[in-house]
Each structure stands twice: as structure tokens, then as C-alpha cells.
Amino acid sequence: MEPYWSYEDIGIYFSVLVLLGAVVRIAVRIHWLGSSALVTPRLGLQTSVIVFLSLTLYLMLKWRHRRPVVIPLGWVLPSGRYVAIGVVSGIIAALAIAYVTHFRHEVMPSTPTIDFLVLGFFLGPILEESVFRGCLLPVLARTLGSTASVVATAVLFSAFHAPADVTHWVWFGVTGVVYGWLRLFSHTTTAAALMHATCNLTLFLAAKF
Secondary structure: OOOOOOHHHHHHHHHHHHHHHHHHHHHHHOOOOOHHHHOOOOHHHHHHHHHHHHHHHHHHHHHHHOOOOOOOOOOOOOOHHHHHHHHHHHHHHHHHHHHHHHHOOOOOOOOOHHHHHHHHHHHHHHHHHHHHHHHHHHHHHHHHOHHHHHHHHHHHHHHHOOOOOHHHHHHHHHHHHHHHHHHHHHOOHHHHHHHHHHHHHHHHHHHHO
16 A cells, blocks of 8 residues: 655646646637537547546656556455455445435436446546545555545545535545545455446446336
8 A cells, every 4th residue: 555656746647637627628719629528528538538647647657656557556456355345335326326316306317328338437437546546545545544535535536526516525425435445445446446337337227227
């Protein structure tokens, strides 16, 4: 769990994230991208952004420290116990969200299948868990302790998704906390990403059927 990177690395990465957001807004303003790119970006744009941010994280750590990146970020195979916990926890979390949505008489958003498979099931969990639980959480845990670091990364994870209301803040926050504890207990980012992908898949199926 001891990271070789620091807050400086994290600051550089999030600066790139902010700069990328500004570039996209400028591209919309000068009509290189359609105005819908900020509200409902197409699959190609979202895929490009996620791949760019994933490569940026990898190359930044590799260039600055000249050390392995994938395994230190926690991308190793978890034990069978944590694989099972990740899958079951993802299903339970998604069913709880679906129940609350139904109870509030709201409609689950439906996503095209190919968009979901590329973004919600594969690329999204990989990027988000690499950044929040793989990179950020170990650095925070070194200085703040486990509990505070899990909560802090969950709050940032929730803010990253720009939730529209309190309910969505709670959803992202609670799942972010569980992803964080799973990362700490399993000593892998893979287990957290597995839960993340399973939760997204269950929500996708609930919206479809």
C-alpha cells in the first residue's frame, strides 16, 4: 500500500484533468465540437477522453519515477474471497439503488448497450478506480489514516460525477466508501473495479428489464 508517488504527482494529474475540461469547452465554443458534447458526449469522445486520461496517469508516473506502474496501482489478481465479495457487493449496491429509484417513482436512465459495455462496464471502472482507489487513496491513507482517506476519496469520487441531487450524492458517496474499503482490505484495485463494474452492470440490466 505504500505508494512511491506523492501529492505533487496527484496535483499534476488533476491539473491535466482540469486543462482537458477547458480544452473541450474551448472546442465547443469555436465549434470544433457540437454543443451537445458538454451534455451528452458521444461514445467516441468519451472513449478518447478516458483513454487519454488513463495513458496520462500511466505515462506521468512512469516518466517521473522510472518504476513499474500497473502493479503498484493495485492491478493484481485478488483472492477468490475478494472476487466473490466484489461481485456480491456490486449486485447488492445496485439493487439497493434500483429499489430507492423505484420507491421515489423515478425512471432509471437507459444507456445504449455498446456505450455501456465500453464505458460503464470496462473503461469507466478502470480509469476511476485507477485514479481514486489506485493512486489517490494510498497517498491519503499514508497521511490521514484509513477511515479519513476512504471517506475523502469517496467524496471526490462523488463530486467527479457531478450528481444532480442529494440522492445521487449519497449513491456515489456510499459506493465510493465501499470501493475504498474493498481496496484496502483486498490490497488490490482489481477487487474494487470488479465491484464497480458489477454494480454498473446490474443497474444497466435493471434499467433494461
